[in-house]
Amino acid sequence: MDFDLPGDDHPDRKAVRDWLTEHPQPSGRQLAEAGYVAPHWPAPWGQDADPIQQLVIDDELKRAGVSRPMNPIGIGWAGPTILHAGTQEQKDRYLMPLLAGEEVWCQLFSEPQAGSDLANLGTRAVRDGDEYVINGQKIWTSLAQFSAYGILIARTDPDQPKQQGVSYFICPMDAPGIEIRPIIEMTGGHTFNEVFLTDVRIPAENLVGEENRGWSLAKVTLGNERVSLSSGGALWGMGPTAEDLLDVVRAHGGADDPLLRQRLAQLHIESQLLRLIRLRTVTAAIKGEPPGPEASIRKIMADEHGQHVFELAKDLAGTAGVRDDVGPYGGDPAMWGHGFLFAPALTIGGGTGVVQRNIIGERVLGLPHDVDVEQGLSWAEARRR
Known part of the structure; x- marks a missing residue:
């Protein structure tokens, strides 16, 4: 090919x-x-x-030096889910402003007790006439302080199993009862937030899909999230790429050290593999198929690749690598210094690497689900059952 x-x-x-x-x-x-x-x-x-x-x-x-609007959660996650399951009215109302970057979106999924185990969420949505009343807490909400809307999942039937009885909503972020508190990172930046919802009223027309059937839509969003987080730059689609680092090295005469050369070659190989996997995920999107387990494969690779990029950039900076105002070969510290400090988060956000490997093991390799250790079952016993 x-x-x-x-x-x-x-x-x-x-x-x-x-x-x-x-x-x-x-x-x-x-x-x-x-x-x-x-x-x-x-x-x-x-x-x-x-x-x-x-x-x-x-x-x-x-x-041409033309940049698309910056609305990563709206364009990458919320939009595809609304396109997949939203009503025509929802598509007409939200998709074009979302694409144009006129209305920024955030994601209200993770909770203090439901991060990697998202289905364990406790936020409740109770129907009251033509509205739902929402109470709960969300955490690690990127861009909440700038957002007009959020995609929200909440439990609408607590009596059903935890992956059922969940519904998916479009939440106006200026609704009364929403409180946003910043989470300051070690970079000094403010990307993430806690969001508290107290008696927040959302119109019933903001329900996406069917009531109590939101978990399947959440999986569509998470699949698109893993594609979006693993595209473009090494920081979840933003910031510098491996090729940017290689360009810096080339501009300064290359690298003579054989170990550095090998690490640079490995970065190039990883970036090309990710590019080819991207073609597969793009093809699936064009066919109208939601992202499959390959989204988890790509996210694992992209997150670890991003960390490799910034680890090598720090090493190339030599003794200046301990400073926060110098990049490799004296490069832009805003690009490289921030990236190095942020890179450890890559294998945690959007689903940890461990969770992604479980998804691959179960859905791609056909391995058994995790054994219930409380029942004391061995692997052999679990497989027999």
């Missing part, structure tokens, strides 16, 4: 370049209405683009 992109004379490239000639500095709304924010989505929100078309659009926008 040929994984090279089409040449400069390809009609898809010409179409994008012609559009950019007419829109040299496009707004987020113009990019969204042209279908260039999420090209693989169906019209009118995308272009039904196949993998090659999507990569060509990405390439041409990058070449």
Whole structure:
């Protein structure tokens, strides 16, 4: 299979370049209405683009210095779930502003006692006429302080098993009863938040899908989250990439040390493997299929790859690597210093590496589920049952 992109004379490239000639500095709304924010989505929100078309659009926008709107949770997670299960009214109301970056979104999933074991959530949603009354607490909510809406899962039937009786909502973040408290990282930044919901009223029309059937939608969101968190830059799709680091090394004459050269070569190999897996996930999206276990495979690889990128960047900085104001070869400290401090979080956020390996073991390799140690079963006994 040929994984090279089409040449400069390809009609898809010409179409994008012609559009950019007419829109040299496009707004987020113009990019969204042209279908260039999420090209693989169906019209009118995308272009039904196949993998090659999507990569060509990405390439041409990058070449022109045009950036898509920054709304990672909205575009990467909330939007695909609404597209998958939302009503037509919900799609018409939320998708275009979301793509245009006009309304930022956050995710209200994790709880203090339900992080990796998300189905153990305790937030309650009780129907009261045409509204649901929400009470509970969420944590590690990225971008909550900037968000207009959040995707929220809450328990609507506590008598059902924990992976049932859960419903999926669109939550206005300015609703009375919502309190947002910042969580300050060791980087000094404020990415994450705690969110407290006290008697928050959400219109029943904000329910996505069926009541008590939200767990399947949460899995769609988590699959898209794992794709989104493992795309682009080494920091969950943001920040520098392995190729950025390699460019810095090349610009300074390369590396003579054979061990450093081997580590640099390994980074390049990892980045190419991730690029090829991305083609598989893009193809699944185009076919209308939700991300499968390959999303977990890619997230494991991408998170560990990101840590490798920043570990090597620190080592390349030499003795200056202990400082927070110097990058490799004197590079931008804002890019590399922050990234090194943030990188340990990569294998925890969005589902830990251990959880992802369990998903792969059970859904890809067909291994048995975890044994209930309280019952004292051996692996052999568990398999016989």
